[in-house]
Amino acid sequence: MHDLLIANVHLATMLDGYGELRDGAIAVKDGRIAWLGAEADAAPATRTIDGAGAWLTPGLIDCHTHIVHAGNRSSEFEARLNGASYEDIARAGGGIMSTVRATRAAGSEALLHESVPRVLRLLAEGVTTVEIKSGYGLAMDSEHAMLATARRIGAVLPVRVATTFLGAHALPPDYARRSEDYIDAVCTQMLPELARAGLVDAVDAFCERIAFTPAQTERVFAAAAALGLPVKLHAEQLSDQGGAALVARYHGLSADHLEHVTQAGIDAMAAAGTVAVLLPGAYYFLRETQPPPVAALRSAGVPMAIATDCNPGTSPLTSLLLAMNMACTLWRLTPAEALAGCTVHAARALGLQHDIGTLEVGKCADFALWDIARPADLAYAMGFNPCRMVVNAGVPRAPVVSWPQP
Ligand SMILES: [Zn+2]
Numbered sequence: 001m002h003d004l005l006i007a008n009v010h011l012a013t014m015l016d017g018y019g020e021l022r023d024g025a026i027a028v029k030d031g032r033i034a035w036l037g038a039e040a041d042a043a044p045a046t047r048t049i050d051g052a053g054a055w056l057t058p059g060l061i062d063c064h065t066h067i068v069h070a071g072n073r074s075s076e077f078e079a080r081l082n083g084a085s086y087e088d089i090a091r092a093g094g095g096i097m098s099t100v101r102a103t104r105a106a107g108s109e110a111l112l113h114e115s116v117p118r119v120l121r122l123l124a125e126g127v128t129t130v131e132i133k134s135g136y137g138l139a140m141d142s143e144h145a146m147l148a149t150a151r152r153i154g155a156v157l158p159v160r161v162a163t164t165f166l167g168a169h170a171l172p173p174d175y176a177r178r179s180e181d182y183i184d185a186v187c188t189q190m191l192p193e194l195a196r197a198g199l200v201d202a203v204d205a206f207c208e209r210i211a212f213t214p215a216q217t218e219r220v221f222a223a224a225a226a227l228g229l230p231v232k233l234h235a236e237q238l239s240d241q242g243g244a245a246l247v248a249r250y251h252g253l254s255a256d257h258l259e260h261v262t263q264a265g266i267d268a269m270a271a272a273g274t275v276a277v278l279l280p281g282a283y284y285f286l287r288e289t290q291p292p293p294v295a296a297l298r299s300a301g302v303p304m305a306i307a308t309d310c311n312p313g314t315s316p317l318t319s320l321l322l323a324m325n326m327a328c329t330l331w332r333l334t335p336a337e338a339l340a341g342c343t344v345h346a347a348r349a350l351g352l353q354h355d356i357g358t359l360e361v362g363k364c365a366d367f368a369l370w371d372i373a374r375p376a377d378l379a380y381a382m383g384f385n386p387c388r389m390v391v392n393a394g395v396p397r398a399p400v401v402s403w404p405q406p
Helices: 074-081 086-091 096-105 108-124 140-156 179-196 214-226 243-249 263-272 280-285 294-300 320-331 335-341 344-349
Strands: 002-012 020-029 032-038 045-058 060-062 127-133 160-168 202-207 232-235 254-257 275-278 304-306 367-370 387-392 395-397
Touching (some): 002 032, 020 045, 127 387, 202 214, 243 263, 294 304
Parallel strands (some): 254 275, 275 304
Antiparallel strands (some): 387 395
């Protein structure tokens, strides 16, 4: 006997496009998908939920966020729109270092309480897995606090959390003009200790003229490989640094941003199976004009994922549905590609493709149910949330989760 049967639903399995299965049902046993098929063939279960004609998709996956941080940068946003230059803002102590100062100053409790409301916005839209990066501590204790907070979010809220160590995000002021020394600290102190503490699922870096060089990035990747940890990379966001090919050489899970990636980078990603994580929120917020080469990625067969990149400086976005709409409107992804980008391909960007991202027997029973007429509605509407119900590992919940938990 199955534990749960959700009947009277249309399924988007996300196998081969939407993988539509109309007038279907899906059964769960021990938190995993035990059966799915035509409604007429469904066997009785301990508990049955009438889906009332809703669409049921895999739970959405936000595979690139900096959602744990303290403070925000709305004052900079406002100052810039009132005519302040980047130099004015930097002189006034703004930019990424203002988030680093705020995050270092916040205790663990404050970090949790500031971050949870942002995560709840994602959960209300059917998100069941979120990736959370460190990178605003840039020192052992504060990076530890960020990753421990990410793990706590996974423990106190109904969401699976994948953690990523992003120590090589920016050069902290205490290492000014000593970037090699900082990379030493990242590779020989921070990463090994945080990995030993069980806080690191993957390792990321920011390879860019304003951040770290390809050679420094490779040192981080080598340190990750020595610990058996997978890598991903903020690559080719503002300029071509050869980062996509570099992360592909390390069989990386993903190369993220990619507005300036070359064909050589795309070919290397295709050969390695590295996912392209596209982040339309940052492109929009920075008013960038060079779109990622979607047509070339598509024709090379590189899987494309979509994420919020939720962060206070360049993408204060907590709606994955809006990110899907932006990817379609700004970059001409199809609605099916956008939904695949938040399910099957996002799972692969986290190395979790064997467990989540599609509706298949044996996979974790993470679902979202939607009051929509067809799957394209998810990428079509802006600021509209049709999520009716969410299922985390076989446990149904309302989209809106209360905090603190009762
Ligand atoms: Zn990012």
